[in-house]
Amino acid sequence: MSLADKVLAVNDDLPIRTDKPIHSGKVRSVYWLTEADSRRLIEEKGYPVAPGTPLAVMVISDRISAFDCIWKGEGGMRGVPGKGAALNAISNHWFQLFKDKGLADSHILDIPHPLVWIVQKARPVMIEAIARQYITGSMWRSYQKGERDFCGIEMTDGLHKDQKLPELLITPSTKGILKGVPGVPEADDVNITRKNIKDNFEAFNFRSEGDIDRYEQLLKEGFDVISAALEKLDQIFVDTKFEFGYVTGVDGEEKLIYMDEVGTPDSSRIWDGEQYRAGRVVENSKEGFRQALLQYFPDPDILLNKDRMEERQALARDNELPESMLMDISATYVGIAEKITGRKLEISDNPKAELIDVLRKGYGLID
Missing domain, CATH: 3.30.470.20 (ATP-grasp fold, B domain)
Incomplete structure (x- = not known):
């Protein structure tokens, strides 16, 4: 199995039952459940929300965005192995800690799979x-x-x-x-x-x-x-x-x-x-990838100058980054996730098939 197979790059094509458009962001896709499925899951799973609350399945991908563009690698790699699972694991850890310390709840109600959250509808503060x-x-x-x-x-x-x-x-x-x-x-x-x-x-x-x-x-x-x-x-x-x-x-x-x-x-x-x-800055975050991009391309101004957005989009579209570049950022994400959670991060060999199976059998959301 190739590295590319371990990457969940496309996450807005899953057969999750929904009667609304799928919202696909830079990294996550949101599937709003039908009113009947929302009510059923609230009852079956005992989620602590009002009975009529709309629920969604939020699926994270392994895509990597930087400078407002999505980047890809050679060998068909359309993302970073382990990135989605690392982001979710870290967020889950902090959200739970906030709750334990009595700060506030989060929008997450359930974690069926390392790449999936069941969330409640929230009215966002526009900040x-x-x-x-x-x-x-x-x-x-x-x-x-x-x-x-x-x-x-x-x-x-x-x-x-x-x-x-x-x-x-x-x-x-x-x-x-x-x-x-x-x-x-x-x-x-x-x-x-x-x-x-x-x-x-x-x-x-x-x-x-x-x-x-x-x-x-x-x-x-x-x-x-x-x-x-x-x-x-x-x-x-x-x-x-x-x-x-x-x-x-x-x-x-x-x-x-x-x-x-x-x-x-x-x-x-x-x-x-x-x-x-010791006087050095070593990034354990996406900033390391941004710096690597600035060094990789001969004219870094394209990435920094918002007036050159068309050129920047062309760079992301027409260039496949070295596999080593994406594996470096994979090591950063997986490493910091394991440090924070104190647990080994499980990276699936076939994430799409795995999460479809979980949502069909455990949640009845796939026909």
């Missing part, structure tokens, strides 16, 4: 909740150019690259395109201030102004929980992106929960502690 403990990446590039205002927070002069910040910074951006919000450009992923959110909390899908404090509290507490756990493994939690949403509980009350994924190498930067103390 990419970004928290930073170090100055690096895009923030450093802007700082270097003289920018000192970050999402309404004034930074001092004299900071240096990869330095730890005096306190955890919350630098949110928009999730999706918001229309008609004063002072907020109508574009995806633009930086916003706390005042933008406070003055227009309903446009960002907050139920009340007080829930802005709640989301910031959950972001900080979640960051601290992950940071403390990683510190024990001599890993540094550098920065991350959380997402939040509302669900209706069994009691009929709306509550704010964590959603999407948390603390993974896709949504966070994680550095090796020992190397950092």
Whole structure:
């Protein structure tokens, strides 16, 4: 069996029973269950949600995206072996830890297979909740150019690259395109201030102004929980992106929960502690793959310059990366997942057939 067979690259063609369009993102595909199947599973499995709650099957792929493009490798590799299982295992671990520590629930109700979640429908808060403990990446590039205002927070002069910040910074951006919000450009992923959110909390899908404090509290507490756990493994939690949403509980009350994924190498930067103390940055996250791409192509500006998007898409479409490049990132993802969870990551030889079998036999979702 080839390496390419172990990769789940296409995840929006599964025969899961649904009466709605399949939503396929960069990495995950979402299958909304029929009303009858949602009600049946809530009853059969005893999920702690209101009886009429819509459920979905969320299937993660092994695709790798960077610089807003999906990349592929030689030999028919359309993704990174073990990447999807690693991301899910890490998120599952942190979501459970948040729950155990009484922070908040997540959208996940069940984990039928390492690549599959059963989730409840949430009303998303339209914010990419970004928290930073170090100055690096895009923030450093802007700082270097003289920018000192970050999402309404004034930074001092004299900071240096990869330095730890005096306190955890919350630098949110928009999730999706918001229309008609004063002072907020109508574009995806633009930086916003706390005042933008406070003055227009309903446009960002907050139920009340007080829930802005709640989301910031959950972001900080979640960051601290992950940071403390990683510190024990001599890993540094550098920065991350959380997402939040509302669900209706069994009691009929709306509550704010964590959603999407948390603390993974896709949504966070994680550095090796020992190397950092020696003055080197060694990435245990997708940033390592981004840096490898910048070194691999002779004109890195194509990857960094948003005005050259067509050229960038052509690079991703027309180039097969060396197998070794994808296996390096596989080792990073699998390695950090096993470190965090303390368990060996099982990578399926035929993930598609395996998960179809599980969803047919254990959940009755495939005819």
